[in-house]
Amino acid sequence: MNGTDVALPRRSFGRTMRTDVWWVQPLLVFLGLGTFIVYSTWAAFQGTHYYFGNYVSPFYSPEIFGDSPHSWFGPKPGWWPAWLIFSPALLILWAPGGFRLTCYYYRGAYYKAFWADPPACTVGEPRKIYLGERSFPLIMQNVHRYFLYLALIFILILTYDVWKALWFVDVTSGRSSFGLGVGTIVLVINVILLSGYTFGCHSLRHLVGGFLDQLSKSPTCSRAYACVNCFNRRHMMWAWLSLFWVGFTDLYVRLCSMGVWTDWKIL
Numbered sequence: 001m002n003g004t005d006v007a008l009p010r011r012s013f014g015r016t017m018r019t020d021v022w023w024v025q026p027l028l029v030f031l032g033l034g035t036f037i038v039y040s041t042w043a044a045f046q047g048t049h050y051y052f053g054n055y056v057s058p059f060y061s062p063e064i065f066g067d068s069p070h071s072w073f074g075p076k077p078g079w080w081p082a083w084l085i086f087s088p089a090l091l092i093l094w095a096p097g098g099f100r101l102t103c104y105y106y107r108g109a110y111y112k113a114f115w116a117d118p119p120a121c122t123v124g125e126p127r128k129i130y131l132g133e134r135s136f137p138l139i140m141q142n143v144h145r146y147f148l149y150l151a152l153i154f155i156l157i158l159t160y161d162v163w164k165a166l167w168f169v170d171v172t173s174g175r176s177s178f179g180l181g182v183g184t185i186v187l188v189i190n191v192i193l194l195s196g197y198t199f200g201c202h203s204l205r206h207l208v209g210g211f212l213d214q215l216s217k218s219p220t221c222s223r224a225y226a227c228v229n230c231f232n233r234r235h236m237m238w239a240w241l242s243l244f245w246v247g248f249t250d251l252y253v254r255l256c257s258m259g260v261w262t263d264w265k266i267l
């Protein structure tokens, strides 16, 4: 059968034959991600109210240098340039931020919502050329697998923060004792949601699944692959829940530290 080439007309930006409300999803992504970016940037530059007793905000953990008791290597080092703004969060947030920025799910979401490239399927876009992720600058998205290694380390550190959040220091005796506060539960949920997001990462599937174009025959790898697939099926859900909750966790610790909220002890 002979084929015929038909030239499709290029639609101008925003033009489409779709009759559904295709613009709702990119708009919600724009508002959700935009709100998180504004809040997290503001919180990261504050440098204060990021811990409350045994709780530390996930935006500031690990606290490599800083003034809180959670700091690993003490206060801001003397060699830090006076002209350069200092906040413990700015030393570390590039790692989880880079992990989210290069995530396969978020790429698809913000390419549409922020770059309109295209705004939605079969909707006209503002650019005439498509370079894709095989050329600069989007080829840089391939560093995602390296951000994954860092994200896994962060999960371990945040789990340790949960452990610390179970031990409350008595201000009069200085003794610490086991307990459970609402803040402990907030931190636990944060680790669960971040783990669900991280363990469903596409790059982790490649890492545990086997070799190039071939699944591993090892039972351990097969089980790990099935487990990652299980989280991966709802990767978008984990991505949004963990994004919301990590921001809320910072807000919870911040408002407790400022004396606006009271952290109720359950045990």
Ligand code: FES
Residues within 6 Å of the ligand: 099, 103, 104, 105, 106, 144, 197, 198, 200, 201, 202, 203, 204, 235
């Ligand atoms: Fe989303 Fe890796 S693909 S975290």
